Amino acid sequence: MRPENYQAVSLPSSNEYEIFIGPNHPGIEGNYAFKLRLDGDVVISGKADAGYLHRGFEKLMEGRLWIQNLAIVPRICVPDPVPMEVVYSLSVEAISDMEVPERGQWIRVMQLELSRVAAHLFTFGGHAATTGMYTPMFWGVADRDLALDLFEELTGGRVYHIYNIPGGVRRDIPAGFLDRLENYLDYLESRQNDYDNLLFTNQIFVKRARGIGVINKEQALEWGVTGPNLRACGLAFDVRRDDPYLIYDKLDFDIPIIDEGDALARILVRRDELFQSVRILRQIIKHLPSVKGPVRSPIPNPLAWNVPAGESYSRVESSKGELAYYTVSDGGPKPYRVHVRGPSSMHAVQVLENLAVGARIEDVAQIMFSLDACPPEVDR
């Protein structure tokens, strides 16, 4: 809501009061407001308020060519843009029955996992900052920057890569890239101890995060929780394993689960997942040189490309959870309809509203960040 349209309401005198968190605050990765009703410092009810980032992506995409939309999709989630490009490409490939060469698939998975590492590092920092610990934030952002350097070398862009296209990826990896990637993974593993001491086993943080924003298994299934938040409730579901895409069925990785379902469990699941991603990346470094062939299959003239009529529901596991695109083509040069189902459309709205009830006001920002919501996925 624009400030000039806000009208103060006078209520009968009571202990209750209303407070706005946001739209600019460190509790969430973007502009998003949360309206709280409080009694003392205990939240009575919370109401999510979206719309600050609404740019009409879905409508824009209906007016652009299939290939032009690749420049739009990564903007839907800034901290983790690669899954957006990949899932859009996957849906176009599914409609037009296109095969991705194996080398292209391996490079795609490499980017997806590197992007997951970068997104999780960002989340650690942000989550710690909501509890007043700023060092993990600087460390997380600094280590994420090294991943962005690798992305810059690979794709030319640090945040918006636009490197995946329907049929594969734009170009092969540069010479010596895998060595530099390996150096980065070695560096990350050498940092594991520091991170554990600073954050994950630090009693200042652990005591602050334990028991905050608890979701039990039944609630998680009822509210449509996915991704690391679901795995922090003790339910091992991962799109990469249960609905595999690309070459994930050839990779060896574990799905970390923790039963508690609180903010601490959610951050620990992400920590374990980060090192599972490192494990996947090491397998890719080992196998990629032996996978020969092109990195993409030929596509028709992209400016006069009529994707055949059809529809597809493609899903990937982003760092936030289950990300899906429902894409419809009427056989024309532009998509007829693209529906973006971001994981945060559940986490940042209904789950957050339910978890806030009964929480203390100082924990609300932590609950918001522990769900790792990305508001543009709500607004689209």
Added chain:
Amino acid sequence: MNCDEINIWLDTLLEEINEIKVTRKSERRVRVDVDASSLPALLELLKGKASYVHLSAISCVDWPDDEEFELVYHCWSYEAKSLLSAHTRIPRNTCEEFAHYVSIYDIYKPAGFFERDIYEMYGIYFESSPFMEKFILTEWNGPPPMRKDFDAEAYVNETFNWAEYNPDWLQEITEEGGGIEIRPEDVRL
């Protein structure tokens, strides 16, 4: 119950519902076309009896030529590891009045978000949903913007004034042969 048993059970279940067409698109994707009156009953059975507990999304597609909206309910079963997309069509009304359909919030809680989204973007009123209010487009008074008959470019031209933007620094660059030249035929939204 293992995966095979669920799938066999599901097949017998689907045969019992009227006006239903089932297409298995791939190993983990099932498409079901169902009449609008049977859809809530189908979803109730899917969730209660066939382990489809996760509503992944509800998508809406506008088909103005057929005078219809298509609603697609994507449900995922954690046990059978299969995604069922239930397609249904409801009649489309003009922008001034809402199309109507029944909410499935009592079956799937995540439906509340998606139904509110469709209500704002397409103007379909879901009866008995507790969330039928503005959420993203709180200050929007125009017609539902995702409908195919809403022309964003025409709306912008009517609502806003185009401003000339030609500052000195850009003129200098253009004179030197650089800058961005926008030809009249290229002007578009």
